[in-house]
Amino acid sequence: MIVTVLGGGNGSHAAVVDLSLGGHDVRWWRRSAPFPDGGRLRYRTHDDAGEVTPALVTHDLGAAVKGADLIVAPVPATAQPELLDALTPLLAPGQAVAFTPGTFGTWLGAKRRPDVAFLETGTLPYLTRVTAPGEVSIPVISGNLPVGSIPGTGALADDAHARFAAAYPMAVRLADGLDAALSNWGPVIHPPLIAHNLGAIETIAERFDIHADGTSPSVLATTRALDAERIALRRALGFGEPHWPLTDYYAGRDTSMYPPDAKARLLASGLWRESVTLEHRYVGEDIRCGLVLNVALARLAGVEVPVGAAILTLVGTALGEDLLAEGRNPRSLGTEDLDELRRNAREGMTMLAA
Known part of the structure; x- marks a missing residue:
């Protein structure tokens, strides 16, 4: 092929x-x-x-x-x-x-x-x-x-x-x-790591391994809550199992997207001891695009997402931006109609849009 x-x-x-x-x-x-x-x-x-x-x-x-x-x-x-x-x-x-x-x-x-x-x-x-x-x-x-x-x-x-x-x-x-x-793990794993670790990111730089050093029990509590919001949104929009809970990854289950020993391999590699700035993909892709999308869709669907909204507020304040207004929200996709989003995602576009 x-x-x-x-x-x-x-x-x-x-x-x-x-x-x-x-x-x-x-x-x-x-x-x-x-x-x-x-x-x-x-x-x-x-x-x-x-x-x-x-x-x-x-x-x-x-x-x-x-x-x-x-x-x-x-x-x-x-x-x-x-x-x-x-x-x-x-x-x-x-x-x-x-x-x-x-x-x-x-x-x-x-x-x-x-x-x-x-x-x-x-x-x-x-x-x-x-x-x-x-x-x-x-x-x-x-x-x-x-x-x-x-x-x-x-x-x-x-x-x-x-x-x-x-x-x-x-x-x-x-x-x-x-x-x-809405199965994407990036907007769940990385936003809490950025929001909770901004001080270390900006002062320790490449000496700070955001996955090894930044994934503390309190950060994981935020991650679990953010993932619960993602799953609640999936259910509200009618998507069924599997919801790909992130706990499968941290618990090393074979239902995870990665093998059971993936976390151990990642840490052992030492490859993620790198400089993560506010220009990093974790911010541009997983917060400005992914988390903004999840929070904006949740609000349209009437799903409470206080953790996701708080992260957007905190990181947006650090950036000096209104992330929810400027990121990948439904308005930027051309529709705020959830029925249209669901229908066209399932059936395809019927005509070439501008």
Whole structure:
């Protein structure tokens, strides 16, 4: 299968490695940054190490996606609109594009090209970091990968999910793209870590491991409460089990999105001892986009979300912004009608929107 990977971040490096090892014909596109020599990537996983070379590396987006069976885009949610502006005119009807994860990027894609299937996952398939130019470490790969699409049903969706499952055999199909967006763990794990640890983030910097040092019992209490709000929203919108409770990850259950020993592997790797600023993806993607989306939808649905709202207030104050007004809220998606959101996420867009 021809699989195109878009982007140059941690997730894109890991996807090039994983999909190449899976036997796929991998193309790798980056906007302008140089590739490692020949596109070769050295990798280290939990139990293996080696090197892969994708079939094609290119800065030509059209060449990268032409004829691709699946396009995988592990790009930040904040980069999705600009990427989609360049990408959607190049796509052929029936192609499949997967945001990993998506933060409801499926909606943004489907508005532009309703004849293309847009998928998104509930988490990045990998816990990974680029460790040097041309080198990536992937200590954890997802064991259960929730994925939904817009449209959620029909031949276009069925074909796209079959292609995605061929690339990611651990895929678990969800009802649609909104179901997947509300399964996303990023807007639950990272906002409490940012809100509770701003002092350490700004003063200790790269000496502070936000996952090892910042995940204290009191922070986890906030995380559990925020996850309960996410699950309450899912129930209010009619989504059923599984709700992918984050407690499965911390308890090491095999129903988690990651293997039971994922947390131990993450901490042992030491890869997350890095500088996390207010410009980090945890803020731009998981707070400005993901948490804003969850809180705004909850308010439309009449679901009380005091923890999520408080985090937006605290972090927004630090940033000097009204996050709920400026982030990925329903108004920015083009509708505040929950019935329309649910219907179009499930059935697909009926016409090309502006």
